[in-house]
Amino acid sequence: xxxxxxxLPTLSVQEGDNSIINCAYSNSASDYFIWYKQESGKGPQFIxxxxxxxxxxxxxxxxxxxNKTVKHLSLQIAATQPGDSAVYFCAEKWAAGNKLTFGGxxxxxxxx
Amino acid sequence: GAVVSQHPxxxxxxxxxxxxxxxxxxxxxxxxxxxxxxxxxQSLMLMATSNEGSKATYEQGVxxxxxxxxxxxxxLSTLTVxxxxxxxxxxxxxxxxxxxxxxxxxxxxRLTVT
Numbered sequence: 001x002x003x004x005x006x007x008l009p010t011l012s013v014q015e016g017d018n019s020i021i022n023c024a025y026s027n028s029a030s031d032y033f034i035w036y037k038q039e040s041g042k043g044p045q046f047i048x049x050x051x052x053x054x055x056x057x058x059x060x061x062x063x064x065x066x067n068k069t070v071k072h073l074s075l076q077i078a079a080t081q082p083g084d085s086a087v088y089f090c091a092e093k094w095a096a097g098n099k100l101t102f103g104g105x106x107x108x109x110x111x112x
Numbered sequence: 113g114a115v116v117s118q119h120p121x122x123x124x125x126x127x128x129x130x131x132x133x134x135x136x137x138x139x140x141x142x143x144x145x146x147x148x149x150x151x152x153x154q155s156l157m158l159m160a161t162s163n164e165g166s167k168a169t170y171e172q173g174v175x176x177x178x179x180x181x182x183x184x185x186x187x188l189s190t191l192t193v194x195x196x197x198x199x200x201x202x203x204x205x206x207x208x209x210x211x212x213x214x215x216x217x218x219x220x221x222r223l224t225v226t
Contacts, residue, residue: 046217
């Protein structure tokens with residue numbers, strides 16, 4: 001079935017460097033994408049979202065890029081900090097109020 | 113973001129007993145409630161979707177008689193794990209939705225069945 005997947009299961013990053021987390025999706029009907037951050041023992045925390053009519057969106061220290069041609073989504077974290085260590089999930093949906101489909105997750109480890 | 117609460121945050125129960133998890137959307141009306149389950153080191157898997165006042169729709173492989181969902185009001189939904197077994201031990205997370213695109217997750221409930 002349609003799914004969202006991730007390229008890298010674990011990403012080690014030096015503190016202060018930029019992080020890039022990648023995600024591939026296969027449902028061409030998806031029109032909304034979200035990145036979540038999940039710390040151990042907690043529920044996923046909304047980071048940033050992007051609709052399919054956009055190819056880039058920026059937040060505080062984070063940028064999401066969407067390439068619909070190759071069905072690819074990425075999350076860039078600038079100046080990665082120890083507090084950024086967590087598991088990051090991408091998710092997709094194709095209608096307001098519809099369910100989210102999650103990718104497998106990428107663990108980001110920030111080295112001091 | 114939306115304010116969502118879950119209770120309890122963690123629970124330990126004996127095999128064969130039932131556990132009820134409450135999810136409340138504190139600052140908006142949730143016309144739809146999604147319940148997810150997450151096993152250790154795995155991604156989130158949707159269990160069921162419920163609309164206020166109607167029966168829940170369960171994902172393939174999820175037993176509706178085992179995971180009872182009640183969505184009686186726009187601010188409260190409950191998930192009851194009946195006759196729990198150790199394999200039901202997981203992290204259960206609710207996601208209330210007001211029909212918009214954005215979805216905010218509850219803090220989750222850690223269930224351990226001994």
